[in-house]
Amino acid sequence: MRWQDIDQQPCSVARSLAIIGDNWTLLVLRDCFLGVRRFDDFQQRLGVTRHVLSDRLRKLTEGGILDKVAYQQRPVRHEYRLTSMGRDLYPVIVHLAQWGDQYLADDHGAPLTRIHKQCEHTLQAQLHCRHCGETVAAQDIRVEENAHWKGKILMNNQG
Template sequence: MQSTYDEGMLPRTYEGQVCSIARTLEVVGERWSLLIMRDALRGTRRFEDFRAALGIAHNILSDRLGKLCEAGILERCLYQTRPDRYEYRVTSAGLDLWPVIMSLLLWGDQHRAPDGPPLLVLHRGCGGPLQPGLTCGRCGKPLGPLDCDMEPGPGAQPAGASVSPASPA
């Protein structure tokens, strides 16, 4: 009997698993979905802005945005008629992903950013940096998505520089 997936590899879906992590991966466990959410949480709302920022193919972006909307993480909202144009707004379920995405960012800053953090997440109240535990490194207050500003860090790419496909995002 032949397996539906290679030995040692997980199947592409986790339907048979009764696990909240597996169920979450069904929604956001794909690279582009997390990068779209990263940008959405930074304020990106329009299709072409996502496409330009991510360098993602039109069909892949359309598919991922559709899936994030179906899951209730983003909401598609009409902002112009003739022609109809939509933007994508983060829902409360999407805001709840902020701690996960920021934890990934902090891990990446520590382990995958040899030139320093490419993005600084700063407490809007005092300017202190976000630290593990999602607290302010200066005043110690717990931080959420509405408490922070983001700005380029020492590891940011200069404007117009390209990132090698082999480089971590």
């Protein structure tokens, strides 16, 4: 299968990667969550070419992750705002950053600290079961195929 056809797979991870699955896109999302909205600000922070940035912002907009909103009429200028679909990616970004903080930080430690505003403590994001409230890890989860996809997916149900 070719990368450009990855969104055709019966797999939610593959379909998600079709929209957010490259390094520049994840860095654009990181910056969105840090409050960046304008093209020139993204380009300055990321050091990416205009062409690549334009392509990633277009892909995120077409994918429903960002809205392109005019903030000036003459000349017309736009900013990019996270949609509710985009804001729902926050846990993904936080967990990815937290993983990097734990395993990839240098001697100076993590570059950013996330503070929970309500209690003023450092955030330690965890996956919880919505039903019972328990913290869960990969070994605590069983994966089952949707009846519609039965037999169409190669899967290892061992977590």
